[in-house]
Every structure is written in C-alpha cells, then in structure tokens.
Amino acid sequence: MDFNKIKLKKWFPTIMKYLFFIVSLETIVLVMLRCPYVIPFLACDMCPVVDCPSKYYRKPFVAFIVGYMIIFKADFCSKICPFGSLNDILYKIRRKISKKPFKLSLETKTILNFLKYLFFVCAIIAIFYGNPRYYIPIHTSDLMTSLKLAYLAAGNAYFARLYVIVGALLLGLLLIPRFWCRYICPLGTSIQLTKKGIRKIKTVNAVKSCGDCSKCGKNDNKYN
Numbered sequence: 001m002d003f004n005k006i007k008l009k010k011w012f013p014t015i016m017k018y019l020f021f022i023v024s025l026e027t028i029v030l031v032m033l034r035c036p037y038v039i040p041f042l043a044c045d046m047c048p049v050v051d052c053p054s055k056y057y058r059k060p061f062v063a064f065i066v067g068y069m070i071i072f073k074a075d076f077c078s079k080i081c082p083f084g085s086l087n088d089i090l091y092k093i094r095r096k097i098s099k100k101p102f103k104l105s106l107e108t109k110t111i112l113n114f115l116k117y118l119f120f121v122c123a124i125i126a127i128f129y130g131n132p133r134y135y136i137p138i139h140t141s142d143l144m145t146s147l148k149l150a151y152l153a154a155g156n157a158y159f160a161r162l163y164v165i166v167g168a169l170l171l172g173l174l175l176i177p178r179f180w181c182r183y184i185c186p187l188g189t190s191i192q193l194t195k196k197g198i199r200k201i202k203t204v205n206a207v208k209s210c211g212d213c214s215k216c217g218k219n220d221n222k223y224n
C-alpha cells in the first residue's frame with residue numbers, strides 16, 4: 001500500500017482549498033473595501049477599480065474552478081469558496097480560544113433565517129435593477145491612497161455593506177461558526193435552494209418510477 005499516495009489523496013482537497021484562498025486574498029480585501037457594485041463579480045469587465053485582480057482573472061479563474069469541481073466532484077462552499085475558507089480560518093482561531101459551543105435559541109435562529117432570505121431577496125432585486133454602482137471609486141497609483149479616497153468618497157451604502165461583512169466575520173470569529181455563510185451570503189442561499197430543488201425533483205422522480213416490488217416494504221400491506 002502506498003501511504004504517500006493515500007495521504008496526498010486525503011490532503012489534496014484541503015491543499016487546493018487554501019491555495020484558492022491564498023490566490024484570492026487580495027481580491028477578497030479589495031472587494032470588501034473597494035467594490036463599487038452592490039453584487040461583486042458580476043460587472044468586473046466594466047469596473048473602474050483597475051487594481052482588483054478579478055477585473056482581469058475572473059473568467060479564467062471561474063473556468064478553472066468549474067473544471068476542478070467537475071473533475072474532483074468538489075463542493076463549492078465547503079471546498080473551494082475563498083470567502084468560505086476565510087470563515088473556516090476564523091472558526092479555527094475561535095476553537096483555539098474556546099472549544100465551548102455557542103447555542104442559539106430557536107427564536108434567534110428563526111430571526112437569522114429570516115435575515116438570510118431578506119439578503120437573498122435584496123440581492124435578486126439589485127440584480128433585477130442592473131446591479132447598481134453606489135459610489136464612484138477614484139483610482140491613484142498608490143493602493144492605500146485609493147482606499148483612503150474610497151473611504152472619503154463613499155456614502156452610507158458603502159459603510160452599510162462594510163459593516164455587515166465585518167460584523168458577520170466578527171460574529172463568525174467570536175460566536176457562531178461560518179456566520180456569514182449560514183445567515184448572510186446570498187450566493188450560499190442560492191446554492192442551498194438549488195440543491196434543495198434538485199433533491200426534491202429527484203425524490204419526486206424516484207417516487208414516480210417506483211414499481212410494485214416489495215423490496216423496501218412499502219407494499220407489505222398490499223401482499224399480506
């Protein structure tokens with residue numbers, strides 16, 4: 001038995017996951033601090049933020065990720081998404097500080113689930129209205145000056161989004177693992193809803209094609 005091969009097979013998805021994260025780190029920071037669109041990554045081709053790597057590498061990166069997902073049957077949220085990996089890193093830090101789980105009451109969970117669908121609906125509305133740009137980013141040759149100018153030029157919408165992202169990351173670090181993924185991320189919600197839909201269709205088809213055999217016990221009464 002080749003133990004090196006077995007180890008590599010086991011570690012390969014994790015290595016790739018954190019590799020995706022490292023490669024995307026600059027984009028994550030720039031999207032949080034500079035992306036002028038309500039939904040990032042949709043309008044990169046015409047985006048004025050020329051220092052964001054997504055402007056140039058989004059298409060090949062997405063093609064690579066889709067290929068990787070198909071070949072290795074990798075789940076996007078748990079094995080690829082760089083922002084999900086950031087949430088995982090924060091959770092790992094939290095586990096180092098305290099292993100005690102934080103329990104949410106049923107009421108809080110219901111409110112947070114409502115919040116999740118609220119963000120999802122808001123994202124759909126934003127896309128429906130052409131994914132508006134909510135501030136005009138000014139570009140200078142120095143990234144720090146560009147960030148300072150974004151801070152000065154942006155209005156309430158910019159700060160609202162920044163506070164939601166940073167707040168969710170902090171909650172993920174301090175209390176609830178993957179808070180952003182579980183209760184805010186509209187992309188995560190759409191992936192979840194799609195998966196649920198596919199499962200539902202599969203179940204309906206399975207029930208429709210169910211024969212009259214007695215293997216599962218469903219027809220036991222019929223034959224007794």
Ligand code: SF4
Pocket residue numbers: 030031034035036037040041042043044045047048049052053054055
């Ligand atoms: S290129 Fe522009 S739109 Fe695309 S993610 Fe970066 S900042 Fe956002």
Ligand code: SF4
Pocket residue numbers: 076077078081082083084085180181182185186187188189
């Ligand atoms: S829920 Fe959103 S941020 Fe989290 S892993 Fe999925 S797509 Fe990424």
